[in-house]
Amino acid sequence: MTDELSDQAGVLPEAPPEASESSSHDIPMAAHLRDAIAKDWDPAPPMPHPARADLAPFAAARRGSLSKLFPGQLVVVPAGNPKVRANDTEYAFRAAGAFTWLTGETAADAVLVMVPTGTGHDSTLYVREFAQPGEVGYFTSRTHGAVWVGNVPSVGDTEHVLRLATRPLAALRDDLAHHRDDQSAVLTGVDAGVDALLPRGIGDRLGQVIDELRLTKDEWELDRLRDACAATARGFADVAREIPHVIDRRDVRGERWLEGAFWRRARLEGNDVGYGSIVGAGPHATTLHWWRNHGAIEPGQLLLADMGIETDELYTADITRTMPVSGTWTPDQLRVYRAVLEAQSAGIAEVKAGADFLAAHRAAMWVLADHLHSWGILPVSAEVSCADDPEQPGAGLHRRYTLHSTSHMLGIDVHDCALARDETYRGGALAAGYVLTVEPGLYFQVNDRTVPAELRGLGVRIEDDVAVTDGEPINLSAALPRDPDDVTAWMREVQGTPAAP
Numbered sequence: 001m002t003d004e005l006s007d008q009a010g011v012l013p014e015a016p017p018e019a020s021e022s023s024s025h026d027i028p029m030a031a032h033l034r035d036a037i038a039k040d041w042d043p044a045p046p047m048p049h050p051a052r053a054d055l056a057p058f059a060a061a062r063r064g065s066l067s068k069l070f071p072g073q074l075v076v077v078p079a080g081n082p083k084v085r086a087n088d089t090e091y092a093f094r095a096a097g098a099f100t101w102l103t104g105e106t107a108a109d110a111v112l113v114m115v116p117t118g119t120g121h122d123s124t125l126y127v128r129e130f131a132q133p134g135e136v137g138y139f140t141s142r143t144h145g146a147v148w149v150g151n152v153p154s155v156g157d158t159e160h161v162l163r164l165a166t167r168p169l170a171a172l173r174d175d176l177a178h179h180r181d182d183q184s185a186v187l188t189g190v191d192a193g194v195d196a197l198l199p200r201g202i203g204d205r206l207g208q209v210i211d212e213l214r215l216t217k218d219e220w221e222l223d224r225l226r227d228a229c230a231a232t233a234r235g236f237a238d239v240a241r242e243i244p245h246v247i248d249r250r251d252v253r254g255e256r257w258l259e260g261a262f263w264r265r266a267r268l269e270g271n272d273v274g275y276g277s278i279v280g281a282g283p284h285a286t287t288l289h290w291w292r293n294h295g296a297i298e299p300g301q302l303l304l305a306d307m308g309i310e311t312d313e314l315y316t317a318d319i320t321r322t323m324p325v326s327g328t329w330t331p332d333q334l335r336v337y338r339a340v341l342e343a344q345s346a347g348i349a350e351v352k353a354g355a356d357f358l359a360a361h362r363a364a365m366w367v368l369a370d371h372l373h374s375w376g377i378l379p380v381s382a383e384v385s386c387a388d389d390p391e392q393p394g395a396g397l398h399r400r401y402t403l404h405s406t407s408h409m410l411g412i413d414v415h416d417c418a419l420a421r422d423e424t425y426r427g428g429a430l431a432a433g434y435v436l437t438v439e440p441g442l443y444f445q446v447n448d449r450t451v452p453a454e455l456r457g458l459g460v461r462i463e464d465d466v467a468v469t470d471g472e473p474i475n476l477s478a479a480l481p482r483d484p485d486d487v488t489a490w491m492r493e494v495q496g497t498p499a500a501p
């Protein structure tokens, strides 16, 4: 997924009201019925906690690194609340990345509280319990009744699996009342209820500090990103396998069929897609964020697919491949593809500890500008520097055909670490453990009069997920081929094997 870094300072929305416990179409229940139905239940079947058993020491170390930066201060990081989609229906919940990074928990409404001690902090996780047998809500609450929506992991099981002291969410208000006047750091804007409990919480710096700590991935996180890339590669194979079923079918939305094939893999192997899939055939590939995906697939077109699977632990891949839907490249397609591939390889070569974050971008842009000039599209060579940015090749005019930046951080969030300061991110240097995308692209719009007719409507992006080391960069998404001959050979191979879970 492409990212404009200038937009990185997002504003977190206010938490909206929860969906109501009952709905207008529910049939009212008389008191004597409630009393009768409330009786004679055994305990509800337990729901095992979904976290991996090997997570706990890594999450503890992350809390430890945060603890050192807020000595003597209460630290509060909420997961956030479900968002209402309409009336009593909600969007699928996804916890705030900072919260999951510190706890490994992914449940809605949960809150991490770190109470200062003499030497550090004592951490407690608060989790919502659902209504159990013996309570009317067990069978009447469509949001928190275990009969309606299934059980949630118990407080005890959560504490055992996460190895983190855990208490019922119902205790949070009283527990925080003791700290109402303490100096506190609250990740604000995530859970309005928590914000109200600690009106003096200082929010801005905590989000920035956590996102700067998140720049460096630990071993466990690198393994989750490897998992995400491996699952995503299988999802790309599912998509390539389905192309013959929709090619030359102008009566169906072939892009949607392919999007659905990927989503099935995402739900099978992970939590969801990490961001809305971009599946653009033909001229749709020139729209950077083509999310409509409602086009048909016509023979001879290029297909640009920018897709990532998010694991159950919420780490996502972000991979783009461009492939010829008919299985062979035209000379013009190949010319553009090879230029982008050369730019990407030049960019990846710059990914190493100590290098500027923007080094990969500069290397990739120089290659693109050089090709654009050689094709007669850019009026000046890549050597001519830009007046307002000496580092920009081709006087900056190449941006008309590429528009987006080349890299962004990747982790729990597809555009990870968005609250990190410029001097630690875009204007900073890479360090071992950082993971970023390298994703140059060329996009020739159908209505661009500066582009030769034979290239109009061609869009190519190639995106990989690269881990920084003190030596050579590690391409976590290398399982998906990039060489143009390897891409078509891979398409033939996967189209010769049936889909399988």
Ligand SMILES: [Mn+2]
Pocket: 001, 002, 003, 318, 408, 437, 439, 463
């Ligand atoms: Mn991306």
